[in-house]
Amino acid sequence: MAVANLAQFRRVTAIPLSHAPDQLAYSRNRVFALSREGAELVEINPGRFEVVGRMALPGKPVSFRILPDGDMAVVVTDAPPALLRVDLGKRRVTGTL
Numbered sequence: 001m002a003v004a005n006l007a008q009f010r011r012v013t014a015i016p017l018s019h020a021p022d023q024l025a026y027s028r029n030r031v032f033a034l035s036r037e038g039a040e041l042v043e044i045n046p047g048r049f050e051v052v053g054r055m056a057l058p059g060k061p062v063s064f065r066i067l068p069d070g071d072m073a074v075v076v077t078d079a080p081p082a083l084l085r086v087d088l089g090k091r092r093v094t095g096t097l
Contacts, residue, residue, distance in 0.1 A: 001033065003049055013049050017042060023063055027070040032088070034064050034075070041075065041086065055091040057084065 001021055003012045019038035024031060030052075031044040039060055043053040059077030066073045066088070075084040085095035 001044075015044060015049055015051065017051070022061075025064065025066050025073075027066045027088075030088075032064070032066065032073070034061050036061055041073070041091075043088070043091075053091055055086070058082075058093065058096075059084075 001015045001017050003015060004010065005012050017033065017035070019035040019040070021033035021042070022036045023034040029046065031046050033042045033044060035042065039057045041055045041057060041061070041064065042051055044050065045052045057075060057077065059082055060079040062076045062078050064073050064075040071088055073086045073088055075086055076082075077084065083097040084093050086092070087094045
């Protein structure tokens with residue numbers, strides 16, 4: 001994943017990921033990258049430009065949203081179809097619908 005300085009329109013660095021991210025979200029000075037191909041949610045420290053955690057997902061993710069508290073997220077998967085509740089701090093699924 002490339003990191004760019006948009007004020008100067010230049011590339012700053014790159015963060016190596018196993019698979020290209022399909023969606024990014026920011027919460028509490030953390031960046032989360034969702035990868036459909038890798039079926040994972042990756043946590044990135046934006047201050048150090050490095051991966052600080054990974055979480056395998058039970059299914060192919062379609063999209064995700066961080067809940068207002070910033071500690072939980074919901075992930076929609078389509079293979080199998082499910083709505084997952086994810087504890088971002090513990091990096092685990094805490095509920096499935």
